[in-house]
Amino acid sequence: MSAETADRPGRIDARPVRHPGRYVAIVVIAVIVAMMVSSAVTNANWDWSFAFQIMKFKPVVNGLWRGTIVGTVGAMVIGVVLGVILAIMRLSDNPVLRGVAAVYVWFFRSIPRLVLLVMFGTGLGYLYPSVSLGIPFAEQLGHFIGLSADATTVGHIDVAHLSNSIIIGILGLGLSEAAYMAEIARAGIQSVDQGQREAAQALGMSAGKSMRRVVLPQAMRVIVPPTGNETLAMVKDTSLLSAIPISVELFFQTERIGSTTFKIMPAIMAAVLWYLIICSILAVVQSFLERKFGRGIGNQRADGGLRARMLGLAGGGPR
């Protein structure tokens, strides 16, 4: 095709642009990192060996599992499921459902999680020491016509007993999370082209089926990244559970060890390391989910990843 001759130039073999700034940045960063590492190793007050020991203490591991991890998973399950339902309500034709969803989001986004958890922990048990499951207002009506309350009641929940359990914590965090997830899910659903729903309808799908089979799977692409953010935030917000008060929780446990042994920093670092580990694992899960729901969209990275970009140091840079 393109025969190379003296007056017809051939393949380009040019020197790339140099980036001396990158070498300067590497030197500066290396010095700072070296200083930090040196401090961490030489300053005995860090007491890393005790920090690692604390990480493995039984109450700490117990708090990590039954408080932090169970709390995060439970709250996010409630948050995502309720959030998607609220988003669909918010987008429905039914003005009542729309209004209810809007008020819910307004309320739970306005209350600080800490305040909400204190409210749930102490307030609920105080207001409703026990909840009876039955027909609404049956007790009042039964009293009116002379029936005992037991006749209309299906079961009891002892709220006072539950009030400092993880269930209340999960409920509080989950209800709060649902308000944020509702907005994220709504944005995701609205990002899907109207033509997708029309195509599904034209094939004879009902509104529910086209939502489940066509719209939501595509909305997930938009929903997953901010949901990852929310999950990481939730891991950290489980440290608020101590406000309920719940003692089976990572930060509460490490802090208690810190205050009884007077080794404050090692204790805090034990919690920090655990948070880092959990959040790193979740980041991997998120990237896996992004790849799954990015199917067919063609968002495969075109650049050659880290290696190619670092090689760009020698020149070239982003293509």
Next chain:
Amino acid sequence: MTTTDTQHDLPIVRALNVTKAFHGNEVLKGIDLDVHQGQVVCLLGPSGSGKTTFLRCINQLETIDGGRVWVDGDLMGYDDRDGQLYRLTEKRIAEQRREIGMVFQRFNLFPHKTAVENVMEAPIHVKGVDKKTARAEALALLERVGLGDHCDHFPAQLSGGQQQRVAIARALAMKPKLMLFDEPTSALDPELVGEVLAVMRELARDGMTMVVVTHEMAFARGVADKVVFMDGGVVVESGAPRDVIDHPQHERTKSFLRRVHAEEEHRVEAVTALVGLEGSADGDPKGAGQPPAPDGAAGRAGTSSSDVD
């Protein structure tokens, strides 16, 4: 109004005095249309004439304000009990739509599914066909539209013409008795129009009943049994393509056809110029001197599927 049809059976589509307004702006002002079994009807008209809206009223993607639409004897969207209409539930309307295939201007394939998955989706999840049968039928349909070797491609990996052919296969998978086409070639690059029209032509030859909104005059002239010219929300003129396209009676039809013709000629000139340029660049004189086809669209309407990856 209607032409004398040779068939005496009940029409597949019967629309009577259909009206529709968007926010007080009346876009359909009493449309009548009969489409009989096996007929191909092309809806022509300038943009804003209401032809796409009317097409969407047939399968209830738009609700109508007045008149009636029957498809295969079923009143669309309503239950008529002794003269009183009751709106059908969303579920029943979804059932009515199963009988009607639709092809969109922008294809609207499901981007998270491969070509064959797009075609299998509705048979499995709407009709309850088992997965194996659905896949076999989907592969046969993709073969039929000339995409047998592209079944595992995602829509983003296909050209516009290929996507539209998958969309046709997807609609056919529900075994519809009627196919609606909403400007199926308007979003395509000129060189990809032919492959889609070829599939539609074949479909018409196989006896599919079709209502097609289009600007492709050559297709309308060659394939349609009836053309309907709409403007300003009314049917201005309808009849056999030879009558309406070649001997229009109304001034509005004439001026529209003149405009379309001028535009097509312009397009042909542009394409010819392009072909000439490419020809000389390749050092191949063959392409340069080719005369333009006598009728703009006719030339490329004939070219069949050329796969572009």
